[in-house]
Amino acid sequence: MNLLELHNLSIRFRTENGVVDAVKNVSLSMKEGDSLAIVGESGSGKSVTALSLTRLLPTPPAEFAGGKILFEGKDVLKMSSEEIRAMRGGGIAYIFQEPATSLNPVFTIRSQIAEGIRLHRPDVKAVDEEIVKWLGAVGIVDPAKRMLDYPHQLSGGMQQRAMIAMALSCRPRLLVADEPTTALDVTIQAQILAELRRLRTEFGMSLILITHNFGIIRGLCDRVAVMFRGEIVEYGETASILKDPQHPYTKALIACVPRLGDKRDRLQTIDYGWLAKAR
């Protein structure tokens, strides 16, 4: 059985200016232990796809226009609200873009992580030990002391590590990281990515990484789905797509990533010329 399957998923938004098709006929499948990157520019539908997995989109304005989401064989769109709540965090956990604002400013790290553990793993008795274990696992030094800190006392990188620890401590089957490094500076970005890579090998965790940056998925994700205007335009093994992209949009996205030792004076932007030709 596949861990996650999307069959022709379509999501619409009803806005005051008419109907927007945010996701069109997206089909994907993942096995336990797989890691998938969803790459695309802003507004391409990648975050909407990710949030729809646990029905986190506000409905209205969002609505499921067609298709199916199967998680561990169960139809997510037909689940009751209790089942959905158990799946959020316990089945699929998220890490969001802004660690600084994703943590509640008035509670300590410990109480926020403890909340998730109590909710999804009620049999765990030694909650504090569990928190220390996971904070240590994501590379926080002196976790027993750090867990008593409030979010503003931690640096951006440590906040994101705490978020990852919070997500992992619920032992989810699938981790969805929605642009987890966009708000961090480059050195911290590299550390967090290395951490995710290590945790993946250590725990055999399934991962969906959402990003607009082709540069960060190498070595972390086995497969890539490239999204453009709500559709998957290219899907395949990371290595082969990076080496030999087929779709012009994929080529343009890869060309955008600046490399060390680049001789170009200006950064590359996406040229949509192919779109006019395709029509």
Added chain:
Amino acid sequence: MRRVTRRFFNDRLAIVSVVLIVFFFSVAIGAGICQLLDLPMPMRPNATNLERKLLPPNATNWLGTDNLGRDVLSRMIAGSTISLTVGFVAMAVSLGIGIIVGAVSGYLGGWVDNVLMRLVDALMCFPSFFLILSAIAILGPNIWIIITVIGLVSWTGTARLVRAEFLTLRESEYVRAARAMGQSRRKIIFRHIMPNAFAPIFVTAVISIPDAILVESGLSFLSFGVPPPQATWGNIIADGKTYILDAWWLIVFPGLAIFIASLAFYLVGDALRRAAETRPK
């Protein structure tokens, strides 16, 4: 929190106000106890002495006596218990309703929000003082009825404020993160959002205390308030208004008490608002 406290205590007016409020409170609690044990404070507030009626302030009756020879100071002290009880309990009632309505309205949005907010609008259109007057005319002038009615008509402002806070906070990243963790609605509302909306809610609570005190004084002045012989600041003035040209002390001292107590609460509320204004993100 520590920063807010420090800034608050750097405000001289605020400290004076806090001292005044603490003073009024001690008096009110002391008077409450004296009343229970039937002790004089410093004289019995309801003991009449027609030989000593309408005396100006003097050595035995520091603030003078009224038309029945009752000691004005003792009556004011007895009245402080009523005024502060009304202020606090009415605030608690209105805060309780306001927080629940505002939180539900702001977090759920949609048609629930629409229905609740139109209800608030409708209540706000009503002149609340007349609503209170008619409720008391029907239910009778009992102090707990007065408190409840004041609370029941004054929650609209709090509800709007709480709703506005919730509208902003429910879109915050940490609320989204809490939803993504599978937290229940109730837990998100009361555990994740409420503590972050605490500062403005606390400030309105403090400011709504003098409002209730003033309404109660107004009611007593119109003799719709707490029935005699029980003294309140409002009905001492009401009793004294007949003798306004001969016995100024019957009006001025309880009037000052109402004025100073209300002002102290307003000033504390204002100082709290200023102290909490730029909270660390």
